[in-house]
Amino acid sequence: MKTGRRRLPLAWLGAVPFFLYALLFLFIPAASIIAGAFKDAKGHRTLSNIHQVFQSQYIDAFRTSIEISVVTALLGGAVGLAIAYAALREGTPRWIRSGMTTFSGVAANFGGIPLAFAFIATLGSVGIATQFIDNVFGVNIYNSPVNFAIWSKTGVEITYLYFQMPLMILVIAPAIDGLRREWREAASNLGASSWQYWRHVGLPILMPSILGAMILLFGNSFAAYATAYGLTSGAIPLVPIVIGNFYTGDVLSNPHLAQALAFGMFVVLGAMMLLYVPLQRRASRWSR
């Protein structure tokens, strides 16, 4: 026998509008991608879209996308970490810290078409930096031996770093701030050198935060469409660009193939998320 009366869980009703919205505009559309990826043009179940994704051109798109994402996550992560530490470490004036946060907030949110154009104006074939290097050093980076092009993979990577580095700075700054001065003092009292402090105390504590941040960076780059589109007018074979070409191009083709590609992105990003959640939990252990 129950002693107390259970209250009707009416409180749950308060969350219904939100979940209804998420269901209608997030979960059902996401589910329809998964369902659509396994359908043919007549609506029958099939694996042919998935098979096709594993065909050379589409799997190449995944390879290129992942490669660019890994490069910009590692490079943007490393440089972002160095800049964040430079701004937050002892001895750096306070105003630099707040300045860095502001600029990073702007740069991390400045992406897409305008960013692509900013880099075309800088490193495009008649860009300011390209002409400057040509005038001063007599080297046209668009010719041999450099053979650079802003619409190439390297060009896309250089451009992505513009929002990857500041995102790293914003995500990692609280973790660097969380390194307590006492730990450093304790280490040096015990005779540790600066290198030993970082090797045995600083980096091990920061590592989950660094890895978690780099996963965010990976996803940020992997999902980017507008910047790559602006740089290359849709000519570079990245997964988002290939998906976009199904909708914006003149080629009217199997929409289920686009869904299969989207499903593939979903799988890659979902795997990243599975890595991210435990890392974040681990990172929050040291937070105050």
Place this chain on the structure above:
Amino acid sequence: MRRKRIAPAAVIWLLVGAAYFFIPLIATLLFSLRKTSTGHCCSLAAYGYIVHDPQFWSTLRLSFQLALETIAISLVLFVPTVYWVHLRLPRLRPVLAFLALIPFVVPPIVLVVGLLDFYKGSPQWYYGSPYGFLATAYVILAFPYMFFSLDAGFRAIDVHTLTEASQSLGASWWTTMFRVILPNIRVAALGGAFLTLAIVMGEFTMASLAAFHTFPTFIQYVNETKAYPAAAVSLMSFGITWLAMLALLMVGRGRPGRVQIAGGH
């Protein structure tokens, strides 16, 4: 003890960061000031070309209206939900925090494919209108930013005491919400609103795939046709991001830092 001086290595890294940030902007500025006829400095013709293009004003207006609509729907939907979760359903908070990570797994390029497929054949006032289709999708994009901002705001106030005090003085739920809760989380709500503004004003992926003509698609159109005006309009777009971020900074002065998450590029 003497104050430590700034380390040389720190100076170098900060300079690298500053150079990466400013050089593309300076290049864009120089580009935008070139004369169309000669390609040399200096002329404001590129800016004149942009502001005399009626498309500029109409797409800018559309994007701004979409931003306001997205902010309005987001606030109406998320403020009561986050409030209620903090007040009565604390067990649901981790669920919401987890849901706020979902847009990472379902980025704009994936979400728009799903929406276009699922809502194909829905009424024209929804599917064919940016105020319907795009706005509802943008609310999903804004959700993580809004949630983390509002969650921090609600955590900083004593929701239970405020609500009980208000109700024991005879206030209705409505009064409690508008006269007690909202003024206390105003900063958090404004912060989320400015972030949403920046996102919607720059969102290209969904607008392009769904074939709507918003401000970013106008920039791309100029980008493909005219080089110097493209630099001018890119710089204007950057200015909008700046303004939104400065506004965010102004309202959030002296408060703990907001949570930053990956955006749509």
